[in-house]
């Protein structure tokens with residue numbers, strides 16, 4: 001186990017800065033997930049920790065020792081690649097033993113390490129097979145097994161589930177959670193899938209275009225996103241955004257008025273909000289409801305209803321929500337296309353963002369209790 005600390009870390013390729021000012025504290029035994037859209041710099045950040053990329057500026061420490069110039073093999077890290085990178089001509093046993101053999105370990109030690117890893121990963125009955133005789137999920141386990149045999153202080157996983165089909169991804173996701181419970185080793189995991197991040201992480205690092213947007217527990221990111229980017233990225237379907245202006249500010253929060261004249265109250269600390277400021281109200285689909293004749297919310301035109309069996313989503317359009325609106329509704333509710341409905345949310349389920357996309361602090365208890 002080990003802690004990993006990054007201080008003002010940056011990465012430049014020639015003139016292009018692809019990561020800037022990364023500050024991060026990863027504790028002993030923590031499961032940390034780097035998440036963000038394609039090209040945001042997740043893999044580059046992980047490769048810098050592994051020592052596969054130079055660090056252009058700043059400091060990387062592992063267990064308090066500066067690692068910037070330490071070669072990859074001496075960092076106590078094992079990285080599992082998206083492609084698995086197995087040797088096709090070797091058996092699983094030899095694939096998993098390879099690293100230890102190379103390091104000069106003795107046969108009994110290698111044998112014990114390989115069998116232990118195979119047992120943890122439930123592949124002990126497959127050790128004589130070659131990679132091509134395995135399913136995708138089994139290959140993935142071998143790649144992980146190879147990392148486990150080296151007893152690293154930190155595991156790095158680069159999009160490990162991206163080559164698997166949806167059902168297997170869910171199964172292997174649970175395996176990763178179990179593996180972390182069992183090994184209790186520090187793990188850093190890269191994905192662009194926010195569901196993987198939410199279900200696996202103790203701590204999520206959200207990246208966008210080379211910047212760290214927010215670091216926090218899954219709960220914190222869901223209940224108290226720091227800005228509009230994180231709010232839109234975490235949660236599925238995506239948060240609804242409605243543009244309006246501050247109509248009034250009270251101790252209960254902010255009343256937002258939309259161009260249609262309609263309003264929505266938002267329970268946030270008003271901070272520096274001033275009447276007339278442009279703001280965006282954020283409401284997650286699970287909190288946007290049909291509010292009938294209530295004196296809040298906005299009228300929207302039904303586009304379609306998508307049924308998922310246990311839930312349904314209503315898609316609607318409104319001039320104040322350029323990306324459209326999505327509301328979770330009871331599974332058997334029916335609404336004809338073109339019907340006008342009033343949609344809104346209780347004030348404590350709304351988020352508020354200023355014109356730069358920064359979130360106002362929410363008043364509700366769930367935010368305070370989210371670590």
Ligand SMILES: Nc1ncnc2c1ncn2[C@@H]1O[C@H](COP(=O)(O)OP(=O)(O)OP(=O)(O)O)[C@@H](O)[C@H]1O
Nearest residue numbers: 013016018036037038039040041042043044045192
């Ligand atoms: N060797 C390189 N030379 C120049 N630019 C690079 C190099 N490697 C990566 N980049 C750029 O750095 C940025 C971050 O890339 P990176 O692979 O870290 O993103 P990512 O978030 O992991 O994306 P993905 O999810 O698509 O793998 C991208 O804009 C990419 O084009």
